[in-house]
Amino acid sequence: MPVKKxxxxxxxxxxxxxxxxxxxxxxxxxxxVAVSLWALGSVWMGLQATGQxxxxxxxxVVLHVYLPQEHKKELKAxxxxxxxxxxxxxxxxxxxxxxxxxxxxWLGGSQLNVDTLAERLPETLLVHLLKHEENxxxxxxxxxxVKRTHADINQDxxxxxxxxxxxxxxxxxVWFATVLLILAMSLIVSNTLRMILLARAxxxxxxxxxxxxxxxxxxxxxxxxxxxGATAGxxxxxxxxxxxxxxxxxxxxxxxxxxxxxxxxxxxxxxAFLGCLGALIATARLVSPDSxxxx
Amino acid sequence: xxxxxxxxxxxxxxxxxxxxxxALSGVNLSIKQGQFVYLTGESGAGKSSLLRMFYxxxxxxxxxxxxxxxxxxxxxxxxxxxxxxxxxxxxxxxRLLFSRTVFENVALPLRVQGWNKDRLIPxxxxxxxxxxxxxRLWSYPEALSGGEQQRIAIARAMMATPPVVLADEPxxxxxxxxxxxxxxxxxxxxxxGTTVIMATHDLHLLKSHPGRIVQLHAxxxxxxxxxx
Numbered sequence: 001m002p003v004k005k006x007x008x009x010x011x012x013x014x015x016x017x018x019x020x021x022x023x024x025x026x027x028x029x030x031x032x033v034a035v036s037l038w039a040l041g042s043v044w045m046g047l048q049a050t051g052q053x054x055x056x057x058x059x060x061v062v063l064h065v066y067l068p069q070e071h072k073k074e075l076k077a078x079x080x081x082x083x084x085x086x087x088x089x090x091x092x093x094x095x096x097x098x099x100x101x102x103x104x105x106w107l108g109g110s111q112l113n114v115d116t117l118a119e120r121l122p123e124t125l126l127v128h129l130l131k132h133e134e135n136x137x138x139x140x141x142x143x144x145x146v147k148r149t150h151a152d153i154n155q156d157x158x159x160x161x162x163x164x165x166x167x168x169x170x171x172x173x174v175w176f177a178t179v180l181l182i183l184a185m186s187l188i189v190s191n192t193l194r195m196i197l198l199a200r201a202x203x204x205x206x207x208x209x210x211x212x213x214x215x216x217x218x219x220x221x222x223x224x225x226x227x228x229g230a231t232a233g234x235x236x237x238x239x240x241x242x243x244x245x246x247x248x249x250x251x252x253x254x255x256x257x258x259x260x261x262x263x264x265x266x267x268x269x270x271x272a273f274l275g276c277l278g279a280l281i282a283t284a285r286l287v288s289p290d291s292x293x294x295x
Numbered sequence: 296x297x298x299x300x301x302x303x304x305x306x307x308x309x310x311x312x313x314x315x316x317x318a319l320s321g322v323n324l325s326i327k328q329g330q331f332v333y334l335t336g337e338s339g340a341g342k343s344s345l346l347r348m349f350y351x352x353x354x355x356x357x358x359x360x361x362x363x364x365x366x367x368x369x370x371x372x373x374x375x376x377x378x379x380x381x382x383x384x385x386x387x388x389x390r391l392l393f394s395r396t397v398f399e400n401v402a403l404p405l406r407v408q409g410w411n412k413d414r415l416i417p418x419x420x421x422x423x424x425x426x427x428x429x430x431r432l433w434s435y436p437e438a439l440s441g442g443e444q445q446r447i448a449i450a451r452a453m454m455a456t457p458p459v460v461l462a463d464e465p466x467x468x469x470x471x472x473x474x475x476x477x478x479x480x481x482x483x484x485x486x487x488g489t490t491v492i493m494a495t496h497d498l499h500l501l502k503s504h505p506g507r508i509v510q511l512h513a514x515x516x517x518x519x520x521x522x523x
Contacts, residue, residue: 013399013406013415014392203392209350210455211379212407 014203015216019223020196026224029192030232033185037236037271040181041263043174045240047167052256054163061129061161063142064154066122071150075123081145087130087138094124125151136165182274189225189278197221197282204286218286222279229275233267299327302459302490303349307358310344310514318344319514322358326492328458331485331506333522334494340511342494346461349492350382351375363458380408383452383460383489385481387467389444391436397423397447398432404455418454426450426480442473449480453489460484462493466500478504 012020022030065082067075075093082091100118107114129138139161146153197204207217237260244251244260251258303326310319319341326332334342347353349362351370360367365378383404391400399406401422402415410418423429426446428439436444445465452460462481466474478500485491501508501522510518 011399011412012395013402013412014395015407016409202390203395206390206392206403207407209352209379209384210404210407211376213376216407 014200014220015207015212016219017223018220019227020200020220023196025192025195026228029188030228030235032188033229033232033271033274034235034239036181036185037232037267038239040178041236041240041267042243043177044266045243045258045260045263047171047174049251049254049256049258050163050167053254054160054167063127063129063139063157065125065127065142065146065151066154067125067149067151068122069120072123074149074151075125078145078149078151079125081148082125082127082142085138085141085145088142089128089130092126092128094126096121096123099124136161182270182277185229186274186278186281189228189275190281192228193221193225193279193282196224197286218279218283221283222276225275225277225279225282226272227275229271229273229278230268231271232275233269233271234264236271237264237267299329301325301361302328302363303492304361305359308348308355308360309357310341310348310353311356317514318353319348319511322511322514322516324509324516324519326490326507328490329485329488330490331482331504332490332492333501333506333508334492334511335496335498335508336511336517338496339513341514342511343463345511346463346492346494349459349461350379350384380404380455381457381459383455383457385445385448385452385460385462385465387464389448389465391444391447391451393436395435396432397428397434397436397439400436400447401451401454403451404457408455419450422450422454423447425453425483440473442469442476445469445473445477446480449477449484453484457489459490459492462491464494464496466495466497471499474500475503 012018014020065078067078079091079093082088096118099121100114103114103118127142129142139158143153204217240260240263244258303324305322305324308319308322308324309317311317322341322345334345336342344353348355348360348367351367355368358368362378363381365374367375367378370378392403398416398419401419402410402412405415405418420429420432423432426449428443428446428450431439431443431447436447439447445468448465449460449462452462460481465481466477469477474497481491481493482504505522508518508520508522509516
């Protein structure tokens, strides 16, 4: 059907930096990759929240050691023995006056006198550990020292420390899963582009016969893969927001502040990278008949 | 009148397929710039293989082949690309892209050379005027008749003003009148200075459209004459 000269026409020139229009295959791949990236983003966001919850962001690990007042005479020896443990940075004594002051502040404007209560508090030592990978050995040593006296360690703090170890292991596993998923998603993108390549085999062949450079022929597919991956990354990031909104009350109660913006770049860049990787896999062997490129 | 240069030159040209079949053997031939050459012969004589070698579709197994001053045996991919950019190709099945408009099809040879659409539109219009299909600029090939599709293919082949146009049985699927019209276009192109090499079975066309006749038989050159 002829069209008048000035009638607007949507021109899609092939090759080079021109990205072809998306079809059903690309939309399907987009959804699959977006859901996978969303799952990954959710796991990383969960790690971020748990990390904050267990205080993994803290530069220094501190343990409270309590010694009942009736064994106060053991305090000096205990402090010295704790300072001697390899991995302990320092051991400081928390004066009872400071505890009383803190308790008074904690009770706020009430007129209660905390002196009587403070007098019953155990002697408290703050054990500052150097932050390093083998903290659990140091903790065992601290525990041994404490066991030899009548003192006790704050059990909640120990639980949090063990949580940190578990979190570190989970993080390693999540890295492994991330790499695996990126490879799997690259193959999905590659498979999609392969179908598009088959559909455009004639076009590729013609362009080669007309002397097109290889980058000119392959670039649209690489750009398409990158665009597909980056769009999936953006979608995945947007899909993380319902998590944040749904758990906002719990997050506020737990004093957790999620930095969801920090996940935008990794998801976008990761998506673009896996899309590019998929495109390179798909176009690695781009064969055309009667063409020396095959030789 | 000055002697015209050879645009294609071959000596003892041989082509053997990976299967072992010999497609061409001992062909000696020179084609001067501006000639209109018919490649004739039975099916399997080697016409299409010879045409393919002219644009780097096959590399010669032995012998010499120079196309547009390029040694096709030693040419690397970059050099072959340069030859292809200076060669127009018309196929029997025209090989138009049916998902693309006439404009996008015809623009392809210059598109791969980096031309943008603003430069391409006037050039495509001009070329379509030559084949008298300027009103079909934004049509899709499926809306055109067989003859019109082949004229579009000729327009595409001449788009980059190549010194050589290779036509592999361009009239093979057309009725006699349409075939004559397509041949008129190729002749017109030749009169503009383009060397046209056309593989054909339609020997009756040679009476109305004279040219040099190169006949192949079983991969060997058996006749080289002029029909007037």
